[in-house]
Amino acid sequence: MKRRTWLLSALGATGALVVGWGVLPARSRRGSPALMLQTEGDIALNGWIKIAQDGTVVLAMPRSEMGQGVHTALAMLVAEELDVPLGRVRLEQAGADSIYGNVAMLLGTLPFHPLDSEGEQPSVKIKMGEWIVGKIARELGINATGGSSSIIDLWEPLRMAAATARASLVQAAAASWKVAASEITVTEGVMKHASGKAAHYGAMSAAAAGTTPNPVTPKSRQDWKLIGQPAARTDIPAKVTGQAQFGLDVRLPGMLFAAVRMSPMLGGAASSMDTKAALALPGVDKVVALDAWGGGTAGLAVVAQTTWQARQGAQAVQVQWQAPSTGAVDTTRIQAALLNSLNTESGFTFYEQGVPVQAEKAAASRIDALYHAPYLAHATMEPMNCTAQVKDGRVEIWVPTQVPQMVRAMAAKVAGVKEDQVTVHVTLLGGGFGRRLDVDFVGQAVQVAMACAGAPVQLSWSREEDMTHDFYRPMHLAKFQASLDAQGEVTSLRIKSAGDAISPRWMARAVPLLSGPIDMPDKTTSEGLFDLPYGFVSQHMSHVATQSGVPVGFWRSVGHSHNAFFSESFMDELAVATKQDPLAFRLGLLKEAPRYAAVLQKAADLAGWGKALPAGHAHGIALHQSFGSIVAQVAEVSLSDGHIRVHRVVCVIDCGTVVNPATVAQQMESGVIFGLSAALFGQIDIVGGVVQQSNFPNYPMVTLAQAPVVQTHIMASTRAPGGVGEPAVPPIAPAVANALFTLTGKRQRALPLKA
Amino acid sequence: MQLNINGQSHNSSADANMPLLWVLRDELNLTGTKYGCGVAACGACTVHVDGQAVRSCVVPVSAVAGQQITTIESLGSAEQPHPLQAAWIAEQVPQCGYCQSGMLMAAADLLARKSHPSDAEIDAAMTNLCRCGTYQRVRAAIHRAAASIQHTAMKQGGAA
Numbered sequence: 001m002k003r004r005t006w007l008l009s010a011l012g013a014t015g016a017l018v019v020g021w022g023v024l025p026a027r028s029r030r031g032s033p034a035l036m037l038q039t040e041g042d043i044a045l046n047g048w049i050k051i052a053q054d055g056t057v058v059l060a061m062p063r064s065e066m067g068q069g070v071h072t073a074l075a076m077l078v079a080e081e082l083d084v085p086l087g088r089v090r091l092e093q094a095g096a097d098s099i100y101g102n103v104a105m106l107l108g109t110l111p112f113h114p115l116d117s118e119g120e121q122p123s124v125k126i127k128m129g130e131w132i133v134g135k136i137a138r139e140l141g142i143n144a145t146g147g148s149s150s151i152i153d154l155w156e157p158l159r160m161a162a163a164t165a166r167a168s169l170v171q172a173a174a175a176s177w178k179v180a181a182s183e184i185t186v187t188e189g190v191m192k193h194a195s196g197k198a199a200h201y202g203a204m205s206a207a208a209a210g211t212t213p214n215p216v217t218p219k220s221r222q223d224w225k226l227i228g229q230p231a232a233r234t235d236i237p238a239k240v241t242g243q244a245q246f247g248l249d250v251r252l253p254g255m256l257f258a259a260v261r262m263s264p265m266l267g268g269a270a271s272s273m274d275t276k277a278a279l280a281l282p283g284v285d286k287v288v289a290l291d292a293w294g295g296g297t298a299g300l301a302v303v304a305q306t307t308w309q310a311r312q313g314a315q316a317v318q319v320q321w322q323a324p325s326t327g328a329v330d331t332t333r334i335q336a337a338l339l340n341s342l343n344t345e346s347g348f349t350f351y352e353q354g355v356p357v358q359a360e361k362a363a364a365s366r367i368d369a370l371y372h373a374p375y376l377a378h379a380t381m382e383p384m385n386c387t388a389q390v391k392d393g394r395v396e397i398w399v400p401t402q403v404p405q406m407v408r409a410m411a412a413k414v415a416g417v418k419e420d421q422v423t424v425h426v427t428l429l430g431g432g433f434g435r436r437l438d439v440d441f442v443g444q445a446v447q448v449a450m451a452c453a454g455a456p457v458q459l460s461w462s463r464e465e466d467m468t469h470d471f472y473r474p475m476h477l478a479k480f481q482a483s484l485d486a487q488g489e490v491t492s493l494r495i496k497s498a499g500d501a502i503s504p505r506w507m508a509r510a511v512p513l514l515s516g517p518i519d520m521p522d523k524t525t526s527e528g529l530f531d532l533p534y535g536f537v538s539q540h541m542s543h544v545a546t547q548s549g550v551p552v553g554f555w556r557s558v559g560h561s562h563n564a565f566f567s568e569s570f571m572d573e574l575a576v577a578t579k580q581d582p583l584a585f586r587l588g589l590l591k592e593a594p595r596y597a598a599v600l601q602k603a604a605d606l607a608g609w610g611k612a613l614p615a616g617h618a619h620g621i622a623l624h625q626s627f628g629s630i631v632a633q634v635a636e637v638s639l640s641d642g643h644i645r646v647h648r649v650v651c652v653i654d655c656g657t658v659v660n661p662a663t664v665a666q667q668m669e670s671g672v673i674f675g676l677s678a679a680l681f682g683q684i685d686i687v688g689g690v691v692q693q694s695n696f697p698n699y700p701m702v703t704l705a706q707a708p709v710v711q712t713h714i715m716a717s718t719r720a721p722g723g724v725g726e727p728a729v730p731p732i733a734p735a736v737a738n739a740l741f742t743l744t745g746k747r748q749r750a751l752p753l754k755a
Numbered sequence: 756m757q758l759n760i761n762g763q764s765h766n767s768s769a770d771a772n773m774p775l776l777w778v779l780r781d782e783l784n785l786t787g788t789k790y791g792c793g794v795a796a797c798g799a800c801t802v803h804v805d806g807q808a809v810r811s812c813v814v815p816v817s818a819v820a821g822q823q824i825t826t827i828e829s830l831g832s833a834e835q836p837h838p839l840q841a842a843w844i845a846e847q848v849p850q851c852g853y854c855q856s857g858m859l860m861a862a863a864d865l866l867a868r869k870s871h872p873s874d875a876e877i878d879a880a881m882t883n884l885c886r887c888g889t890y891q892r893v894r895a896a897i898h899r900a901a902a903s904i905q906h907t908a909m910k911q912g913g914a915a
Binding site: 066067068069232233235236237238239240241242243244245246248249251257282283305306307308309379380381382383428429430431432433460462463464662666669670671672673674695696697701702703704705707709710 | 769770773774777780781782784785786787788789790791792793794796797799826827828830831832833836840843844847848849850851852853854855856859877878879881882883884885886887888889890891892893894
């Protein structure tokens with residue numbers, strides 16, 4: 001066979017397979033009842049819903065609660081469709097089946113311009129892309145909590161699963177009562193018929209099991225009783241009495257405690273270790289040399305009767321550390337190298353509009369600016385930890401994680417067992433912010449547990465280990481170049497940025513199977529730069545992806561977190577240069593983006609934009625879209641005694657249909673404070689491979705006394721839901737920076753901001 | 756040594772230098788009190804010793820032997836919440852919730868000293884860190900609890 005013929009037939013066969021698979025309907029996410037935990041008395045109706053004997057609805061919960069209120073909001077969707085009070089929904093951790101995978105999070109990685117999906121119907125390009133990636137995502141079924149995607153992803157599948165369960169139950173009652181299903185009403189989980197017959201779901205669940213109801217549709221919007229109404233979070237009562245169980249609160253009979261000490265140099269390892277002094281300490285049981293797992297750093301763990309004794313032991317081990325073979329990383333050097341890459345490499349073009357080169361040639365004047373953002377640590381309040389037990393060829397894990405399947409895969413790999421021999425219990429998370437999308441500490445815990453003869457071990461990191469061994473938000477630089485015509489109109493905007501791509505590094509350590517030999521362009525590098533809503537006639541955006549050697553990870557709002565600072569600060573620079581009000585300048589460029597204009601205008605109105613403020617105070621404004629939601633913020637800022645003071649932030653969000661407005665308000669407040677800590681203080685420096693910031697005194701957080709009052713307004717919308725966990729983070733840094741410019745006349749182009 | 760925790764006496768053989776936090780968490784399984792920084796910078800470990808808020812991660816257990824130690828576990832219960840816990844629920848304060856035990860214990864100490872704290876007094880007393888940014892609700896909840904305690908006191912005063 002000629003090579004050409006062979007190639008063609010191979011391609012043809014693959015093509016036929018792909019097309020064949022492609023025309024099959026996308027994998028259903030309703031799931032079989034067998035996927036649910038089999039518990040005495042409970043009857044499963046599909047892969048999401050069980051009915052307990054007393055009529056309680058049990059919901060399979062694949063997503064992690066890390067403060068974003070998702071356990072309440074997802075339960076609301078089910079309570080709505082089943083017509084039960086929220087308090088009658090009980091959560092049970094979902095298993096590992098692909099129906100629980102997060103399709104929306106993968107769709108969010110597609111680098112489409114958001115304005116292409118503003119209309120009633122998304123463009124054909126977007127439909128095609130989402131169709132194929134959606135199908136692949138359903139097959140992969142990667143269960144992850146991240147990318148502000150929980151509601152976006154489960155909005156349809158959960159309502160469908162609950163509506164179908166409801167229809168089965170009503171049908172069972174109708175058959176039992178010999179009446180028409182349409183004559184049965186449901187109130188608070190009780191089915192009733194005019195004849196006087198009544199039963200709660202528990203009484204009909206056995207009859208409903210295994211039946212297939214006629215095709216159902218979820219309730220229409222006007223029939224909603226719960227969705228859109230503020231609901232008290234179901235996780236809060238346990239969080240005010242100290243009863244809520246985080247990873248570090250797991251207590252098991254005979255449990256030991258392990259403290260970790262990793263090479264201070266990122267990627268380094270121990271070259272020699274003397275454990276005598278450590279083993280002589282009271283309570284210390286053993287010292288375990290730790291390999292580098294999941295992209296983390298190698299080191300040692302000390303096992304003892306208490307965490308404190310283990311930590312004393314870890315400090316007492318005499319260690320010689322050696323730098324990684326790739327050399328020690330250094331942020332000063334990385335910054336210089338980034339600038340060089342930015343100036344010499346062309347990068348990948350994420351967006352082009354009009355003919356920028358032509359506009360640039362014809363320009364009467366130009367505005368150039370170079371922006372910078374540093375590395376950042378996540379600093380979740382609960383440091384990294386994992387409890388593991390390895391016994392009789394089985395592994396049991398208790399862990400605060402955003403990726404339970406990856407925990408399972410890591411545990412299986414370390415223990416050398418099959419994945420189905422691993423049980424993962426997901427606890428509450430004392431913050432996630434993207435740090436818990438990595439499973440380095442899980443590998444450590446299993447390695448230690450394997451040395452502990454079947455005893456459960458709680459492995460935990462000190463704050464210092466946590467801050468100095470993070471997967472950091474990567475440093476980024478961005479160069480802006482605006483061309484203006486003789487009338488002072490901006491005719492073209494060129495943006496080029498440089499920094500490490502996160503997704504390929506994460507794929508390589510978390511899902512090596514999906515990781516290719518070369519890095520694909522990573523949307524997270526350029527989100528917030530290529531996807532601006534402003535109608536510049538000509539525009540070009542490219543990114544140079546680097547590999548600094550620093551472990552980089554997803555940090556709440558990811559690329560948006562720094563790119564919004566760059567782009568929205570530069571928008572203010574353009575407004576100033578063209579002698580326009582920053583609000584009016586933006587509105588002038590939002591004629592094709594009415595939703596964006598409305599959000600911005602609302603924030604300006606609520607803040608009293610343009611009205612007099614107390615002496616020494618100034619407003620700054622910023623608008624940014626991320627994770628399917630549009631947020632505008634107006635910050636009122638002053639400078640006093642060498643400190644930046646943010647008094648008040650008006651935050652307006654359009655996140656489409658809202659499930660729990662109370663949670664949305666919480667997340668807006670949360671995002672503003674999180675982003676403000678980074679804007680005012682956040683900076684990680686690495687010298688000779690060693691992270692210099694190690695605890696809150698040298699990596700400060702905004703405190704209560706420094707916290708602004710955040711006033712949230714949610715735009716009414718009937719569009720599909722957008723995300724809320726992250727979108728409030730990006731706009732706060734530029735809003736504050738823009739206010740500082742008004743106060744001082746000095747433009748700050750680097751984070752953190754200086755007084 | 757003898758430890759008096761939440762009204763109960765415990766005989767502890769812990770190392771005298773072990774911080775109170777770890778005795779509570781790892782020896783007595785009172786896990787409501789959290790570890791956050793180990794250097795008294797974040798307040799997640801706040802408990803009361805003889806009625807005063809202390810950061811238990813830097814207090815050697817031997818220093819509090821024989822004193823009255825109160826942790827979040829005895830501030831109130833789901834059935835009988837402390838006014839601050841009720842206010843925390845009413846204002847929907849917690850998000851991830853990890854820092855909230857410490858926040859509540861710090862707030863309880865503040866209210867014990869100042870029945871009606873001003874915003875400036877709240878600023879000065881509440882130096883606990885919260886990464887989720889629940890601060891404005893913490894402030895609102897303290898004001899709410901202060902008002903409810905005063906209201907209850909007035910009602911009781913009126914009935915007497």
